[in-house]
Amino acid sequence: MDVIMDIIAILFYALMTYVVVRVVLALFTLRSFLDAVSNKSHEIREHLSSIIHPVKSETHDGVMYWYDAEDNTFLVQGRDDAELAAALKARWIDHIFIIGDKYLMAGPDFDMIEIKDPDEIGKMLADRIINKKEANESRNAS
Numbered sequence: 001m002d003v004i005m006d007i008i009a010i011l012f013y014a015l016m017t018y019v020v021v022r023v024v025l026a027l028f029t030l031r032s033f034l035d036a037v038s039n040k041s042h043e044i045r046e047h048l049s050s051i052i053h054p055v056k057s058e059t060h061d062g063v064m065y066w067y068d069a070e071d072n073t074f075l076v077q078g079r080d081d082a083e084l085a086a087a088l089k090a091r092w093i094d095h096i097f098i099i100g101d102k103y104l105m106a107g108p109d110f111d112m113i114e115i116k117d118p119d120e121i122g123k124m125l126a127d128r129i130i131n132k133k134e135a136n137e138s139r140n141a142s
Helices: 002-051 081-091 119-141
Strands: 052-060 063-068 074-078 096-099 103-106 112-114
Touching: 002 052, 074 081, 081 103, 096 119, 103 119
Parallel strands: 052 096
Antiparallel strands: 052 063, 063 074, 096 103, 103 112
């Protein structure tokens, strides 16, 4: 009977050791997964902040001058929306410009769009990311 109890104890300790090892490995795997997600999230935030520009506009002698509202960097100038759009197309084709809280211009067309729902910007970004991915995949397939 003692031999059977010893075998059961050994099997129990082996099972417990196996469970502990599996849990520790799962925790390390989860940690590396969470680190990868955090890194990707940081990359996405950096990319979005590089293509979305809140605009500060000034007008002098009939010419509008646009500056990035966050760092005051000069963006474009023009006498009307068409000139601004042409300048934006030449330099900032994949970017989104938010003018005040009510309007945005985004490539590739740079039409002035009234923001009725703040979620429109998020939907536009998601659409651009999906379309860009599909465009890259079709180019790679060719």
